[in-house]
Amino acid sequence: MSFDASRSAYDRYMGRYSNQLAAAFLSFVGGEPGQRALDVGCGPGALTEVLATGLGGEHVAAADPSESFVVACSARVPEADVRRVAAADLPWDDMTFDLVVSQLVLNFLPDAEAGAAEMLRVTRPGGTIAACTWDYADGMTMLRTFWDAARDIDAGATDEARTMRFTTERELAELWESAGLTDVRTRSLEVSTTYVDFDDYWQPFLLGIGPGGAYATSLDVERLAQLRAACFERLGRPGDSFTLAARAVAVSGQRAG
Helix, strand or coil: CECCCCHHHHHHHHHHHHHHHHHHHHHHHCCCCCCCEEEECCCCCHHHHHHHHHHCHHHEEEEECCHHHHHHHHHHCCCCEEEECCHHHCCCCCCCEEEEEEECCHHHCCCHHHHHHHHHHCEEEEEEEEEEEECCCCCEHHHHHHHHHHHHHCCCCCCHHHHCCCCCHHHHHHHHHHCCCEEEEEEEEEEEEEECCHHHHHHHHHHCEHHHHHHHHHCCHHHHHHHHHHHHHHCCCCCCCEEEEEEEEEEEEECCC
């Protein structure tokens, strides 16, 4: 599995959703001009850019372990303090930020509890910590279609809905509460995207990004053709443009003052 991709490649695969999700997520979280904010697992910078629009780029920092994503985020928000670093080893001082957020990352961390603890550490008393992930079970149609099709041809295919933690409101709330956050609240967030045609949906999986891309590129030619056909059938054999919905689950809490 790899997320070391260019911004354009990521945007074809997932950015078409995450760019919209960033605005919905921050509408849920809040934030005020003058606050300092950190985007943990910033990717190519969709959420960082929305933070910078509301707070000013000079008030925003971002972190990601992918060199290509750090380069893309820095180019997207040149005023921001963007660093290549893992979520469990943030380089900023204790109590630095008013707002610490993480979009579509928590479920990929090797140790989500350690990541949450680091997010809490760099947040000021009374500050807000928030995260969101896709509802992989049945809310993210793009991936649900792909993995259901994969299991049509391979019963042992690894389904993100079966392997990912922290993809429900309950799991996220429990993680935040166990980290000692107060005023914990959750919400589901809905976005959608329109594909020009089936190939607009299918081709990004061949870029090898994320679990879906890693699985697709691991297949031989025959199996890959079977997977493509299964996805095509599950989407209703689209002949032209079509729209898919995606639901994320979000959690927010405060560091006790």
